[in-house]
Amino acid sequence: MRLRWMPYPIRLTAMRRFICSVIWARDYKAGFLRLVQESRSKTDLPVIASINCVADKGDWIEYATAMADAGASALELNIFIQPTDIHAQARELELNYAEIVGRVAGAVKIPRFGETAHAPDQCLRLVERFARLRGPGVVFFNRFFEPDVDVERMTFVESSPYSEPTELRNVLRMVAICSAVLPQLDLSVSTGVHDGEAAVKALLCGAEAVQVCTAIHQKGFEVIAEMNEYIDRWSERQGFGSLDEFRGRLNFKNDTSAMFQRVQYMKYFPSEAK
Numbered sequence: 612m613r614l615r616w617m618p619y620p621i622r623l624t625a626m627r628r629f630i631c632s633v634i635w636a637r638d639y640k641a642g643f644l645r646l647v648q649e650s651r652s653k654t655d656l657p658v659i660a661s662i663n664c665v666a667d668k669g670d671w672i673e674y675a676t677a678m679a680d681a682g683a684s685a686l687e688l689n690i691f692i693q694p695t696d697i698h699a700q701a702r703e704l705e706l707n708y709a710e711i712v713g714r715v716a717g718a719v720k721i722p723r724f725g726e727t728a729h730a731p732d733q734c735l736r737l738v739e740r741f742a743r744l745r746g747p748g749v750v751f752f753n754r755f756f757e758p759d760v761d762v763e764r765m766t767f768v769e770s771s772p773y774s775e776p777t778e779l780r781n782v783l784r785m786v787a788i789c790s791a792v793l794p795q796l797d798l799s800v801s802t803g804v805h806d807g808e809a810a811v812k813a814l815l816c817g818a819e820a821v822q823v824c825t826a827i828h829q830k831g832f833e834v835i836a837e838m839n840e841y842i843d844r845w846s847e848r849q850g851f852g853s854l855d856e857f858r859g860r861l862n863f864k865n866d867t868s869a870m871f872q873r874v875q876y877m878k879y880f881p882s883e884a885k
């Protein structure tokens with residue numbers, strides 16, 4: 612922060628903002644650590660803490676360690692740095708991500724799950740790098756915060772944070788491919804899981820777990836029970852006695868359908884669609 616050349620009132624405002632943001636960040640982190648501690652003391656469920664990691668700032672490593680000390684059973688490392696430099700190479704970004712995971716692996720011994728961004732061309736390589744760093748699993752995908760434009764005020768504004776159920780489709784494709792080519796990793800599906808049917812689709816494609824955020828915000832925690840009931844009813848109807856009997860049934864290895872690789876609309880006529 613450069614304060615020296617600012618007129619006094621601006622300097623005061625900038626300084627106050629800086630102090631407030633430091634206090635806010637400290638309180639925010641302390642609140643999360645308390646939440647992890649309380650969740651662990653009140654439930655037998657494993658608690659997975661999620662951390663947004665940024666390569667060139669150091670304090671999230673301490674935060675990751677504090678999360679582990681607070682009792683987190685595992686960490687989800689949410690990694691994405693928006694490239695804005697036209698000279699930045701894809702390989703540099705990949706190395707950056709690998710460095711982040713490597714630094715956490717050096718500091719924290721509990722399992723670490725990487726949450727990757729939806730970059731279809733890089734995704735497999737990133738996930739493979741993560742597997743080499745002995746991360747036990749990957750979360751597909753890190754859904755970004757999306758800004759929108761207010762045309763009246765001609766400014767960027769926050770958009771709704773909620774996902775749409777249709778956002779699941781591209782996640783399914785990558786899970787189906789990854790669960791076949793990197794079977795050593797546990798895959799968790801996040802983004803677009805709004806109901807039990809979506810959860811079954813994710814399992815069929817090879818997911819070990821699904822994560823639910825928007826649906827809980829919109830429908831309440833009961834949605835989890837409804838999803839479990841749907842999975843039970845569906846499994847019974849299909850004659851499956853356990854999740855393992857159908858998990859991955861539609862993955863890239865088991866179903867070589869050209870649908871996995873199809874990304875072009877070529878020769879798609881809605882009137883002929885089945």
Ligand SMILES: Cc1cc2nc3c(=O)[nH]c(=O)nc-3n(C[C@H](O)[C@H](O)[C@H](O)COP(=O)(O)O)c2cc1C
Pocket residue numbers: 661663689752753754772773774775801802803804822823824825826828
């Ligand atoms: C209200 C709200 C707040 C969120 N806050 C965060 C956050 O602080 N950090 C983060 O990595 N993701 C955050 N997310 C993204 C979710 O973790 C998740 O990746 C995304 O919502 C996709 O899952 P869904 O389709 O089940 O909503 C937030 C999402 C919502 C709806």
